[in-house]
Amino acid sequence: MSYTSSHPRPGDLIEIFRVAYQHWAIYIGNGYVIHLTSDGGSGETLSNVMSSSTIFAVVKKERLSAVAGSSKYRVNNTADQIRNRFPVRQILQNAEAQVGNRQKYNVTGANCEHFVKRLCYGKAESRQIAKSLRCGSVCQWLLAVLLLFPWLSLQFVLLLSLLRLLWKMCKNSVPTHLSIIT
Template sequence: MTLQGQRKPKAGDLIEIDRGFYKHWSVYVGDDYIVHITGLTGMPDWSFVSSSNGQAIVKKEPLKHVVGKCNYRVNNKYDKTRQVYPVSEIIVRANNEVDKLWTYHLFAKNCEHFATEIRYNEAQSDQAYTAVAVIMVIGFLILLI
């Protein structure tokens, strides 16, 4: 587990975990814990999509348990363009979601959508937009062949 960037997480921060070809997002709630969505069976991230009909669960877990050997960083990337809830409200909002079921959709309701909704009250996922754009370009290129 390696922290990338300038500072350690503070309560209310968004945590971006580098899983290689995708990023897993969570909300840091203090005391080395995060709140994030994961599979019903404990499987990490998107691996649950095919095994549980897109059902996930919101969990509060130790940061180091979820990060494992991956790199991670604080990434409050929309702070300059979105209204940020007060930290106390972010913590309450995140903790209120723990143990609730989450219907996961890679492009419309993923872990980044969850985390940004908690911090900014606006679900957004740049990696979902990027994935859709790549799929569209590949489809266009296939049509040209």
């Protein structure tokens, strides 16, 4: 665990840097965050993960140190520059009211970043998904889906290896320059 910015204050958005995506949480004070995460025990399979309507996540209140693990994290309230933030008290009350709730999960429309930004600003949005979709990065999107559900363990490792192999094959088949014949 390590900070990449100052200590968080209640109501701050916390961005946790994973391998190929960022996980998001709301800091509520005393070392705790509230976040949307896999419930890990509801029998989801890879085919369900890839279906946007069948996967569920749960809202949890956990220690920031446990959620971040060895990943770096930072306070990221940059959306304050373009959005009006609800009062901290309202954010904290709304977040606490969600703890324990199971919600449908959709990586492109209802992920952890959408969850915290809806609580803070009243609008669910995800810059990482918007950026990924703008770039047309299908491999990055698939990898993010897989990384969001590490409880898939063996399937995760095998599919990650396959994605890396496919990425290398695709990367090697693209010419580094174009020749124009006139």
